[in-house]
Amino acid sequence: MGKDADKKTILAVITTDKDKVTGAVPIFIAADEAEKEKTARFLARCLDAMVHDLENGCYFIVSQ
Amino acid sequence: MDIILAGSIAGILARVLLIRIDYRQYPGYPHGYISHLSLGAIASGLGAVAVPALMEKDFTAFTFLALAAQQFRDIRNIERETLENLERTRLEKRGQDYIEGIARTFEARNYLAMATAFTTSIAAVLGGIPAAAIIAAILIFLSVTLMTGKTIGDICEVVPAEITFKGSLVEIEGIDIMSVGLPVMREKIKTYALAVMIKPKDDNARATLHDLGQRMAIAHTAAVVLGSRKDVDIPEYTPLVRKNPETGAAALYIVPMEKDMESLLLAVKRTPVLESARIKPLRTQAGRIASD
Numbered sequence: 001m002g003k004d005a006d007k008k009t010i011l012a013v014i015t016t017d018k019d020k021v022t023g024a025v026p027i028f029i030a031a032d033e034a035e036k037e038k039t040a041r042f043l044a045r046c047l048d049a050m051v052h053d054l055e056n057g058c059y060f061i062v063s064q
Numbered sequence: 065m066d067i068i069l070a071g072s073i074a075g076i077l078a079r080v081l082l083i084r085i086d087y088r089q090y091p092g093y094p095h096g097y098i099s100h101l102s103l104g105a106i107a108s109g110l111g112a113v114a115v116p117a118l119m120e121k122d123f124t125a126f127t128f129l130a131l132a133a134q135q136f137r138d139i140r141n142i143e144r145e146t147l148e149n150l151e152r153t154r155l156e157k158r159g160q161d162y163i164e165g166i167a168r169t170f171e172a173r174n175y176l177a178m179a180t181a182f183t184t185s186i187a188a189v190l191g192g193i194p195a196a197a198i199i200a201a202i203l204i205f206l207s208v209t210l211m212t213g214k215t216i217g218d219i220c221e222v223v224p225a226e227i228t229f230k231g232s233l234v235e236i237e238g239i240d241i242m243s244v245g246l247p248v249m250r251e252k253i254k255t256y257a258l259a260v261m262i263k264p265k266d267d268n269a270r271a272t273l274h275d276l277g278q279r280m281a282i283a284h285t286a287a288v289v290l291g292s293r294k295d296v297d298i299p300e301y302t303p304l305v306r307k308n309p310e311t312g313a314a315a316l317y318i319v320p321m322e323k324d325m326e327s328l329l330l331a332v333k334r335t336p337v338l339e340s341a342r343i344k345p346l347r348t349q350a351g352r353i354a355s356d
Binding site: 037040041044045048049050051052053055059060064 | 299
């Protein structure tokens, strides 16, 4: 909560549907839901960041 | 000599009693105790000495009080700096407002000790030791009762609440708290998390809850009392207080080590209302018109 005022940035996007996302962020394409979840989890723990779900097949990782 | 002694003792006593209240706000480590007690003693001494000095028509002695005031302002800066430095490695931040409040309290309590000593000395001059004792008792009672401040429990109703999920969104009674992407984390939150609703009793309380610093103080207190499962790499467990924009009520979300609702309710209720968050719109005419 302490960094609420700080600007949050999207660090990466993990998706099973590569048509859903484009742009200047690292995009990880996963074969299935299980892989998507695992990749997201690893990335989040390495980056000390949080995984959010766009509920359209994309996870994105946001810096805290 | 009796006069100075009576004043000093009263001042020191006031400081000692107030340090017990300090403990709730800020851990009084042994060294912290010593530095604050010593400064309280110096403040009391200065306050007590001022009266006999004035009686001797030694008016320059009075300027020493100004010198003391300068010292106390330094205490405020020192406390603030210490707490700000500690804040960097804290997972649940106290927040600037809370730190400022603690620092200001430490400064003010030295003035209180000095004022108690000064007034008691005057009483000793005018009415002897018995009068000094009575005045000291009254002053100490007043400092302890009046300077304690309100708590969240005084101005808000704190009730247990249910955590629900709307897709990946964590919700507490309609308030969106955060989006948790990983299903495994959602499961853990379902198992471990607790939530309470903090409902303001009037418009003043609503304005206080609107203050972000106050909300941080609530989250911080709850996390300190119940422990938190949060770590640097698990931001999902960050305790949060979010407001319902429709009603002004706030929801606290926490993933505590001890899942004990009763303890959480008490921790939230006992959180001090920060001075900087004590906003009183009902004191203004415009605020009263809006309140109905």
